[in-house]
Amino acid sequence: MTTQTESPGNSIAAELLDGFREIVGDEGLLHNADELLVYECDGYIVEKKSPDVVVFPTTTEQVVAIVRLCNKFDVPFVPRGAGTSLSGGCLPVGGGVMITLTRMRQILEINLRDRYAVVEPGLVNVHLTQRLKDTSYHYAPDPSSQGACTIGGNVATNSGGPHTLKYGVTVNHVLGIEAVLPDGSVVELGGPAGAVGGYDLTGLFVGSEGTFGICTKVIVRLTRDPAAYRTLLGVFETVADATQAISGIIGAGIIPAALELMDQGIVGAIEEAYKFGFPLDAGAVLLMEVDGLEVAVDEEAERMVKICNEHGAREVRRATSEAERQLLWKCRKQAFGAVGRLSPSYCTQDGVVPRTRLPEILEFITATGQEHGIRIVNVFHAGDGNIHPILLFDERDQEQIDRVMKASDAILSKCLELGGSVTGEHGIGVEKIGFMDKMFTAEDLDVMADIRLVFNPDSRCSPAKMLPTAGACGMEHIERDHPGKQAAS
Amino acid sequence: MHQTSNEFAPASQGELQRFVQENNSGERLAIYPVGGRTSLNFGRAATRPGSLVSLAKLTQTVDYPVRDMTITVEAGIRMDELAALLREQGQQLPIDVAQSNRATLGGVVATNASGPRRYGLGTMRDYVIGLTAIDAAGRMFHSGGRVVKNVAGYDLCKLMVGSLGSLAIITQLTLKLKPLPESTVLLWTPFNTFAEIDSALNDLQESSARPVVLDVLNTSAAKHVSAEARQDLPCDGPVLVIGLEGTARETAWQVEKLKDELHRKQPGEIVVTEDEPATRLLQALTEFPTASDAPLTFQAGLLPSKTLQFIEQATSQNIAVQSHAGDGLVIGHLPDMASSVEQVVELLKPLRELACNGRGNLVVLNCDADWAKDLPIMGEPEPGWPLMQQLKKALDPHNILNPGRFVFCEST
Ligand SMILES: Cc1cc2nc3c(=O)[nH]c(=O)nc-3n(C[C@H](O)[C@H](O)[C@H](O)COP(=O)(O)OP(=O)(O)OC[C@H]3O[C@@H](n4cnc5c(N)ncnc54)[C@H](O)[C@@H]3O)c2cc1C
Numbered sequence: 047m048t049t050q051t052e053s054p055g056n057s058i059a060a061e062l063l064d065g066f067r068e069i070v071g072d073e074g075l076l077h078n079a080d081e082l083l084v085y086e087c088d089g090y091i092v093e094k095k096s097p098d099v100v101v102f103p104t105t106t107e108q109v110v111a112i113v114r115l116c117n118k119f120d121v122p123f124v125p126r127g128a129g130t131s132l133s134g135g136c137l138p139v140g141g142g143v144m145i146t147l148t149r150m151r152q153i154l155e156i157n158l159r160d161r162y163a164v165v166e167p168g169l170v171n172v173h174l175t176q177r178l179k180d181t182s183y184h185y186a187p188d189p190s191s192q193g194a195c196t197i198g199g200n201v202a203t204n205s206g207g208p209h210t211l212k213y214g215v216t217v218n219h220v221l222g223i224e225a226v227l228p229d230g231s232v233v234e235l236g237g238p239a240g241a242v243g244g245y246d247l248t249g250l251f252v253g254s255e256g257t258f259g260i261c262t263k264v265i266v267r268l269t270r271d272p273a274a275y276r277t278l279l280g281v282f283e284t285v286a287d288a289t290q291a292i293s294g295i296i297g298a299g300i301i302p303a304a305l306e307l308m309d310q311g312i313v314g315a316i317e318e319a320y321k322f323g324f325p326l327d328a329g330a331v332l333l334m335e336v337d338g339l340e341v342a343v344d345e346e347a348e349r350m351v352k353i354c355n356e357h358g359a360r361e362v363r364r365a366t367s368e369a370e371r372q373l374l375w376k377c378r379k380q381a382f383g384a385v386g387r388l389s390p391s392y393c394t395q396d397g398v399v400p401r402t403r404l405p406e407i408l409e410f411i412t413a414t415g416q417e418h419g420i421r422i423v424n425v426f427h428a429g430d431g432n433i434h435p436i437l438l439f440d441e442r443d444q445e446q447i448d449r450v451m452k453a454s455d456a457i458l459s460k461c462l463e464l465g466g467s468v469t470g471e472h473g474i475g476v477e478k479i480g481f482m483d484k485m486f487t488a489e490d491l492d493v494m495a496d497i498r499l500v501f502n503p504d505s506r507c508s509p510a511k512m513l514p515t516a517g518a519c520g521m522e523h524i525e526r527d528h529p530g531k532q533a534a535s
Numbered sequence: 536m537h538q539t540s541n542e543f544a545p546a547s548q549g550e551l552q553r554f555v556q557e558n559n560s561g562e563r564l565a566i567y568p569v570g571g572r573t574s575l576n577f578g579r580a581a582t583r584p585g586s587l588v589s590l591a592k593l594t595q596t597v598d599y600p601v602r603d604m605t606i607t608v609e610a611g612i613r614m615d616e617l618a619a620l621l622r623e624q625g626q627q628l629p630i631d632v633a634q635s636n637r638a639t640l641g642g643v644v645a646t647n648a649s650g651p652r653r654y655g656l657g658t659m660r661d662y663v664i665g666l667t668a669i670d671a672a673g674r675m676f677h678s679g680g681r682v683v684k685n686v687a688g689y690d691l692c693k694l695m696v697g698s699l700g701s702l703a704i705i706t707q708l709t710l711k712l713k714p715l716p717e718s719t720v721l722l723w724t725p726f727n728t729f730a731e732i733d734s735a736l737n738d739l740q741e742s743s744a745r746p747v748v749l750d751v752l753n754t755s756a757a758k759h760v761s762a763e764a765r766q767d768l769p770c771d772g773p774v775l776v777i778g779l780e781g782t783a784r785e786t787a788w789q790v791e792k793l794k795d796e797l798h799r800k801q802p803g804e805i806v807v808t809e810d811e812p813a814t815r816l817l818q819a820l821t822e823f824p825t826a827s828d829a830p831l832t833f834q835a836g837l838l839p840s841k842t843l844q845f846i847e848q849a850t851s852q853n854i855a856v857q858s859h860a861g862d863g864l865v866i867g868h869l870p871d872m873a874s875s876v877e878q879v880v881e882l883l884k885p886l887r888e889l890a891c892n893g894r895g896n897l898v899v900l901n902c903d904a905d906w907a908k909d910l911p912i913m914g915e916p917e918p919g920w921p922l923m924q925q926l927k928k929a930l931d932p933h934n935i936l937n938p939g940r941f942v943f944c945e946s947t
Pocket of ligand 1: 126128
């Protein structure tokens with residue numbers, strides 16, 4: 047894209063840089079072109095753009111000062127956590143300032159009696175899990191990226207994870223937020239006792255993808271650990287059998303703790319990486335977990351085994367030890383890491399269908415891959431109907447990128463046709479902006495834009511994200527109808 | 536409601552939209568949306584004449600894909616009708632609502648009503664996955680969708696839950712559902728002191744059981760609930776009620792565990808109710824907030840660990856108190872002796888302080904309209920109020936929807 051030719055760092059006033067230096071010191075600042083390269087994209091690699099400068103605040107006060115300065119100099123700014131977003135949420139459209147929260151990573155308070163913890167936004171999700179180990183409590187949302195992603199990023203994208211099928215996604219576990227609004231003011235929403243009167247601004251803020259301001263503190267709910275687990279691996283000849291089994295399980299009124307599908311393509315890659323002993327000739331495997339009381343889990347597991355068998359499972363294996371269970375989950379959660387063995391680049395899509403329509407959408411994905419000559423593998427949160435087709439390609443080949451975009455488009459459109467959504471957890475970001483007017487009416491978008499204006503009146507915070515209408519000044523050159531076209535050159 | 540209000544009950548969402556649009560381009564009279572009219576005393580009395588808009592005719596089931604465990608219905612459906620519809624399929628919306636034979640789904644969402652099972656099963660914000668609403672200008676907007684996981688667009692469902700009809704009129708909702716449990720059991724056990732209950736609640740944090748209800752009643756509330764449930768339950772001291780749901784095997788196992796754990800704390804009587812009596816008791820607990828002609832009913836929310844201290848204070852002031860103690864929510868009915876607004880202010884003062892010190896707040900759910908204007912009905916101002924006022928302006932710039940009733944969204 048055109049902006050790529052500008053040398054980053056030069057387009058920003060020296061005075062502004064000095065201002066940042068005063069706030070965060072030299073060690074909290076990056077502005078050389080080569081250092082900025084890391085920040086030119088997040089987990090969504092199809093579009094790239096370097097920020098002009100990256101700042102690393104360590105306190106809320108510093109965030110306030112940075113935001114005020116951005117306002118004073120009229121430059122856009124975008125918050126970033128670990129940069130694992132798969133929808134280009136961190137892309138600094140139009141350049142400007144990237145505010146990276148990873149140095150605000152403390153756990154400020156843990157209160158087990160009142161079941162909450164207060165954390166800074168840059169805290170890595172799994173670090174909270176680790177800290178809570180042996181307390182018999184945990185923080186429930188467990189995105190597969192939890193070893194890297196931050197709680198602030200989770201709040202901004204309303205992340206899910208394998209276990210959010212039963213326990214609910216991020217928003218169901220956030221009690222309160224401290225945020226620096228785009229005008230530099232600090233506001234506390236909700237609190238450890240929840241909100242008693244007035245609108246649920248915490249709920250509104252969660253999932254706002256960095257467009258309502260910068261989250262600087264999160265009060266999360268803690269959940270008791272289940273007393274017992276049973277972890278099963280259903281092996282199926284075909285993806286169709288596995289999706290029918292999922293439909294059967296949900297339809298029978300069983301809500302397992304997790305229900306994840308991996309197809310043959312991804313299983314091959316995982317097996318090569320982790321040597322678990324997955325059957326390489328199976329069409330799909332289902333990773334199923336039930337949790338609850340010791341007296342209950344066997345019965346529920348049995349019901350699921352029975353349903354799997356009714357749908358032609360070749361076998362259903364059981365994890366016989368905690369170590370085996372952990373390994374199974376490691377394989378699942380690091381599945382994306384293994385994709386590197388299949389292809390130099392990949393693009394993960396994130397559609398949702400009503401859970402009983404899974405068989406249809408998976409058939410469609412296979413057909414679409416064939417039609418566009420793109421290899422697609424699947425690993426996803428099946429119990430929620432949340433698909434993650436992974437489209438494999440080589441990013442050096444523009445023609446392949448075009449085919450990936452077309453195939454993605456077709457799959458997401460099909461999700462809508464089946465009564466679903468174009469994103470279950472990765473967010474709209476820049477990637478799926480073109481779908482917003484397919485999912486929502488002009489009036490819906492109008493109302494959403496009005497609400498954004500309340501928080502972000504000048505669109506200086508995370509411009510050109512989520513809403514097709516929300517352009518920032520000077521952003522007119524961006525092709526909003528299909529941002530994928532501004533792919534990296 | 537205001538004396539000069541006239542009433543309108545649209546037969547379709549489209550008709551309602553036209554009405555709101557015409558109003559907005561014409562006289563801009565006030566609009567007071569109503570459902571089952573069970574909570575109209577919440578907030579201040581309406582000050583401007585206008586129209587009562589009743590959703591009573593909007594009761595259609597739009598889509599009920601049973602095996603997906605979601606349902607899309609119009610907002611005027613009564614809660615008991617909805618429950619019956621779901622029960623036929625072995626499913627439920629596990630929100631306990633008082634007066635479910637009057638309350639409508641839209642009203643329950645707008646007031647964010649909840650009851651005892653909120654401890655284990657959550658509140659409306661956890662179940663509304665999609666909605667349609669009409670703002671004051673007549674814009675009909677949607678949020679969410681019909682699938683259980685969805686992050687496309689801003690989550691206006693969260694904004695609308697608990698918005699009290701002050702931002703938009705909710706016309707249609709999509710809900711996530713749960714299977715009906717095979718068995719429901721309630722344990723009722725009186726203690727000698729609140730301190731003992733506090734300690735029992737503390738221990739329950741580590742219990743091998745996983746209750747869905749943790750309610751505490753002071754003696755006067757316990758007597759009331761016992762009578763409403765038509766059960767002769769022991770009320771000689773503050774009562775802890777523990778609720779369980781699940782398969783018969785799960786609840787039976789937990790009852791034994793709990794009896795054992797509780798007996799180590801206090802050897803008092805533990806009454807176990809199951810099946811129909813348990814349903815009736817849960818019902819009585821659910822009805823408590825509205826089943827009173829007390830001069831004033833309040834709800835406080837605070838940290839669970841500060842709740843017993845609050846209940847003890849309220850009890851010393853002759854207030855009948857129910858608490859969803861696992862969640863730090865307390866509902867209280869003031870005694871009849873509270874007969875002037877000055878007295879009420881005095882009575883509430885120490886309670887307000889305790890609520891605020893417990894990082895919470897105290898709101899008045901129901902009181903005499905004359906008092907409401909002189910009381911901080913919505914509690915102490917919260918840091919989010921200025922944003923709320925701006926949101927109100929964004930969706931209702933001319934202050935048409937429920938004007939004058941809620942201070943947090945109107946800067947007066
Ligand atoms: C291998 C892999 C697996 C994944 N698995 C899952 C999964 O199972 N479930 C799931 O939901 N997602 C998953 N994701 C997507 C991603 O990890 C999540 O969206 C995650 O929440 C992003 O966190 P982050 O810290 O990396 O945020 P970033 O990627 O840095 O930012 C994401 C968005 O949040 C905004 N943001 C970040 N921090 C803040 C803040 N403090 N205040 C305001 N806005 C902020 C950014 O501007 C951006 O819009 C996966 C990604 C990868 C690469």
